[in-house]
Amino acid sequence: MLKVTFIDFKGGAHPVEVPTGTTLMRAATDNRVPGIDGDCGGNCACATCHVYVEPEWLERVGSRTASEEDMLNLVAEPLASSRLACQITLTDALNGLVVRTPEAQH
Amino acid sequence: MNAVSHQSVDIRAAARARVAALPLEELNPADPQEFVDDTVGYIFERLRREDPVHRSHSPIPGIDTYWSVTRYQDIMKVDTSHGIYSSESGITLMDFPPDDEQKLRMFIAMDPPKHDEQRKTVNSIVAPANLNNWQDLIRERTAKVLDSLPRNETFNWVDRVSIELTTYMLATLFDFPVEDRRLLTHWSDMATSNKLTNPDAPEPEVRMAELRKMLEYFTRLWNERVNAPPRTDLVSMLAHGPATRNMGPMEFMGNLVLLIVGGNDTTRNSMTGGLLALHDNPQEMAKLRANPALIDSLVPEIIRWQTPLAYMRRTAVVDTELAGKQIKKGDKLAMWYLSGNRDETAIPQPQRFIVDRERPRQHLSFGFGIHRCVGNRLAELQLKILWEEILRRFKVIEVMGEPTRIRSAFVRGFSHLPVRIPG
Numbered sequence: 001m002l003k004v005t006f007i008d009f010k011g012g013a014h015p016v017e018v019p020t021g022t023t024l025m026r027a028a029t030d031n032r033v034p035g036i037d038g039d040c041g042g043n044c045a046c047a048t049c050h051v052y053v054e055p056e057w058l059e060r061v062g063s064r065t066a067s068e069e070d071m072l073n074l075v076a077e078p079l080a081s082s083r084l085a086c087q088i089t090l091t092d093a094l095n096g097l098v099v100r101t102p103e104a105q106h
Numbered sequence: 107m108n109a110v111s112h113q114s115v116d117i118r119a120a121a122r123a124r125v126a127a128l129p130l131e132e133l134n135p136a137d138p139q140e141f142v143d144d145t146v147g148y149i150f151e152r153l154r155r156e157d158p159v160h161r162s163h164s165p166i167p168g169i170d171t172y173w174s175v176t177r178y179q180d181i182m183k184v185d186t187s188h189g190i191y192s193s194e195s196g197i198t199l200m201d202f203p204p205d206d207e208q209k210l211r212m213f214i215a216m217d218p219p220k221h222d223e224q225r226k227t228v229n230s231i232v233a234p235a236n237l238n239n240w241q242d243l244i245r246e247r248t249a250k251v252l253d254s255l256p257r258n259e260t261f262n263w264v265d266r267v268s269i270e271l272t273t274y275m276l277a278t279l280f281d282f283p284v285e286d287r288r289l290l291t292h293w294s295d296m297a298t299s300n301k302l303t304n305p306d307a308p309e310p311e312v313r314m315a316e317l318r319k320m321l322e323y324f325t326r327l328w329n330e331r332v333n334a335p336p337r338t339d340l341v342s343m344l345a346h347g348p349a350t351r352n353m354g355p356m357e358f359m360g361n362l363v364l365l366i367v368g369g370n371d372t373t374r375n376s377m378t379g380g381l382l383a384l385h386d387n388p389q390e391m392a393k394l395r396a397n398p399a400l401i402d403s404l405v406p407e408i409i410r411w412q413t414p415l416a417y418m419r420r421t422a423v424v425d426t427e428l429a430g431k432q433i434k435k436g437d438k439l440a441m442w443y444l445s446g447n448r449d450e451t452a453i454p455q456p457q458r459f460i461v462d463r464e465r466p467r468q469h470l471s472f473g474f475g476i477h478r479c480v481g482n483r484l485a486e487l488q489l490k491i492l493w494e495e496i497l498r499r500f501k502v503i504e505v506m507g508e509p510t511r512i513r514s515a516f517v518r519g520f521s522h523l524p525v526r527i528p529g
Contacts, residue, residue, distance in 0.1 A: 104234030
């Protein structure tokens with residue numbers, strides 16, 4: 001098990017514990033974390049699991065995939081730290097990961 | 107009402123038997139008559155089971171041969187593989203001769219990078235944060251429309267509510283003169299009309315003449331706004347946006363059609379389809395009345411159930427394989443969202459309308475991938491407010507007869523639904 005924390009737009013923290021190998025999107029939707037929709041079920045096809053990765057974690061979560069780049073074109077407020085949570089698989093190296101959710105998913 | 111229902115049960119049983127008896131190669135889901143009769147579901151049922159990626163033939167010139175993609179996962183694959191399956195040849199099955207002016211240029215029918223640039227220009231107006239600004243206005247207009255409905259007399263829900271509300275919304279988004287708002291409905295209907303699929307449709311010249319009037323009207327608005335400081339309406343955004351301000355007239359026309367049809371034909375038909383679905387499923391209506399918080403899952407369920415755009419077309423740009431079928435470069439495919447939304451391998455109990463469904467947002471009606479509906483959150487907001495205001499006002503809305511459905515395999519919708527509100 002490892003721990004990740006979602007910080008919502010108003011600043012509220014939502015820590016969850018999930019098994020290693022879970023995607024960051026599932027970590028949110030399986031635990032009813034608000035602010036992550038995941039409409040396409042993890043196919044990198046809807047951009048409704050948009051998160052901002054906290055700076056100290058950016059390098060460790062790795063780089064975006066090509067299809068993720070395409071889909072991030074659709075989100076409302078893209079930043080350099082933007083990722084789609086369905087494209088991040090939680091390994092032990094990401095234990096303690098902190099991400100922020102946007103005001104709303106488009 | 108009972109007699110009508112019984113008759114329609116007979117018609118449906120006959121349709122199912124007819125479809126079951128046809129040779130597989132004769133199944134053609136793009137036949138508009140199947141949509142008029144609401145029987146296309148039987149074709150999809152069979153195709154999902156027996157030939158999920160199906161070589162289909164239409165007798166309509168310009169449609170001819172196409173692939174029907176009917177399962178949820180195959181549709182997802184095509185929709186997310188825009189490098190293999192292009193949108194440049196158009197989003198409907200009808201092919202026009204090259205340079206035919208009937209073929210409109212619009213960003214939904216473009217590939218990256220041009221698609222991405224043009225889409226971004228309109229993205230922000232319907233971004234969720236911006237929707238808060240519209241909320242009060244939508245509620246006020248919805249309330250006004252509902253309060254003006256007749257009591258104890260039968261009227262057409264499509265015209266009095268669905269068209270009225272979506273047209274009001276469009277006028278707001280374009281900052282279009284409200285008193286002329288029915289012109290938007292008229293142009294939307296013109297844009298989607300097609301003489302080849304519907305004999306009652308206007309001649310192509312008449313259609314283009316009407317669309318040119320639309321272009322003239324909007325060019326006037328554009329010229330006013332391009333010389334004024336940028337504002338938040340769609341015309342101003344297009345006139346000032348770096349990716350859209352140099353559009354030629356035909357491309358402007360195409361993108362207007364996209365925004366007008368996209369914001370009109372879709373939500374309009376979900377507004378009617380939702381009322382009908384709740385009427386046909388009284389136990390679901392009872393659940394909703396007992397717990398109005400279910401509106402949050404009701405709304406995506408209505409959008410799944412109705413699937414107001416039955417398909418989107420793609421064209422293969424390379425030879426490829428899909429579910430064991432060899433797709434050749436240049437072949438066209440219909441991703442039948444309507445079928446994928448009834449696929450039991452992806453959605454539990456898909457043939458049932460369930461207002462408290464477990465994962466209601468996992469449906470195909472908005473498409474997936476880079477062309478996913480840009481106005482999806484606005485559509486959901488409009489439907490949410492509509493149902494909040496309906497539940498607040500009316501104990502019952504009686505459906506007085508069968509709906510009349512539109513003769514189109516693309517826009518899945520209604521022209522008439524007789525209803526009556528007692529009181």
